[in-house]
Amino acid sequence: MILLFDIGNTHTHVGLADGRRVLKQANIPTLSWFGGGARALVKKLAGRHSPEGAALCSVVPRATPIVTKTIRSLWRLETRVLTAKTITGVGIDYPKPDTIGPDRLANAVAARRRFGAPVVVVDFGTAVTFDVINAQGDYAGGIIAPGLAAMTDYLHEKTALLPRIKIREVHTAIGQSTEEAMLVGAVRGYRGLVRELIAELKRELRTDTLPVVATGGYAKLMAAKLPEISVVVPELTLEGLRLFWLEHERQTKA
Numbered sequence: 001m002i003l004l005f006d007i008g009n010t011h012t013h014v015g016l017a018d019g020r021r022v023l024k025q026a027n028i029p030t031l032s033w034f035g036g037g038a039r040a041l042v043k044k045l046a047g048r049h050s051p052e053g054a055a056l057c058s059v060v061p062r063a064t065p066i067v068t069k070t071i072r073s074l075w076r077l078e079t080r081v082l083t084a085k086t087i088t089g090v091g092i093d094y095p096k097p098d099t100i101g102p103d104r105l106a107n108a109v110a111a112r113r114r115f116g117a118p119v120v121v122v123d124f125g126t127a128v129t130f131d132v133i134n135a136q137g138d139y140a141g142g143i144i145a146p147g148l149a150a151m152t153d154y155l156h157e158k159t160a161l162l163p164r165i166k167i168r169e170v171h172t173a174i175g176q177s178t179e180e181a182m183l184v185g186a187v188r189g190y191r192g193l194v195r196e197l198i199a200e201l202k203r204e205l206r207t208d209t210l211p212v213v214a215t216g217g218y219a220k221l222m223a224a225k226l227p228e229i230s231v232v233v234p235e236l237t238l239e240g241l242r243l244f245w246l247e248h249e250r251q252t253k254a
Contacts, residue, residue: 001049003042004241005067005079006103007058009126012038012067014045015238022235022242033066043074054079055245057102057237080248082106082240088247089113089240093138100139104131106240107215108139110233113243115211120201121236122194122229124216126150130197134205143197148186148218155182167218191226198228 004015004022007030015025026045032038054071056079058064068079080086082105084097089109094100107121108131117137123129127150130143146154148167156164165179167186175181202210214222214229215236223229233239 001046001051002242002245003046003051003054003071003077004238004245005054005056005058006106006237006241007033007056007060007063007067008103009060012063013238014042015235015241016045016049016051017238017242019246022238025235025238030060030063033063033070038067039070039074042070051075051077053077053245053249055082055241056080057082057106057241059101059103080245082244086248087244088251089243090133091136091138093134093136093140103237104129104142105139106237106244107131107213108133108240109243110236110240111211111213112137114233115213115230118205118207119211119213120198121213121215122219123236124148124214124218124222128190128194130201132201132205135207145193148190148222152182152186167221169221169224187221191222194222194226195228 002017004017006013010030011027012030013025013027015022017023028038028041054077056067071077071079082102084092084100087105090112111119111121112133117133118135119133121131126147128145128147132140132142134140152165155162163179165182170180170183170187173184175184198212211230212228214232219232223232
């Protein structure tokens with residue numbers, strides 16, 4: 001079994017995988033690494049399994065050594081850390097590789113393995129991010145836009161009359177309440193944004209066929225009426241980490 005950690009600013013997504021797929025996953029607060037609570041939660045996820053390896057990607061640098069120390073203490077394992085310097089599975093054609101979020105690199109690894117190249121990942125998280133793997137199989141760059149919840153929360157916080165809303169499907173293009181009007185702008189408006197950006201990427205990559213992999217909290221909702229999206233893979237980052245660990249293990253034994 002392999003332990004996988006996608007360390008984000010709010011949550012750490014933890015996975016348990018074997019040589020074929022991610023079997024189980026859970027979310028724990030990233031702050032719990034600093035309070036000591038994460039240790040028990042990770043141990044509970046592993047259960048009776050004795051992991052043979054661990055891999056992580058992190059956008060919280062100060063959490064990384066705490067996680068690696070915890071894994072070393074529990075199972076005497078050295079954790080493989082995915083960065084622009086250690087990545088396998090995709091090349092990098094980007095001016096400053098160290099500025100690419102390691103979670104985005106993990107997504108690129110998983111997407112390229114599944115669909116080849118070129119391929120695009122759209123992550124519907126706090127931000128809506130596009131990551132582009134070009135025809136040569138290299139990470140070539142991306143696009144960042146505000147996330148759906150970030151946009152609607154901003155409208156609520158910066159205006160006197162607009163409410164905080166829960167993002168959900170809306171079955172009209174003409175909102176008949178303030179909440180409906182905000183949902184049209186968020187859900188249908190963002191589908192339009194995604195559709196147009198995918199069209200632009202096809203033109204720039206000079207391809208008529210461009211697989212698009214969606215992940216993140218709102219991926220299923222947004223993909224429901226976006227035929228441009230090929231597949232939704234909630235565990236994409238963890239799958240990228242799994243592939244990263246397996247490739248490094250293969251190289252070590254070669």
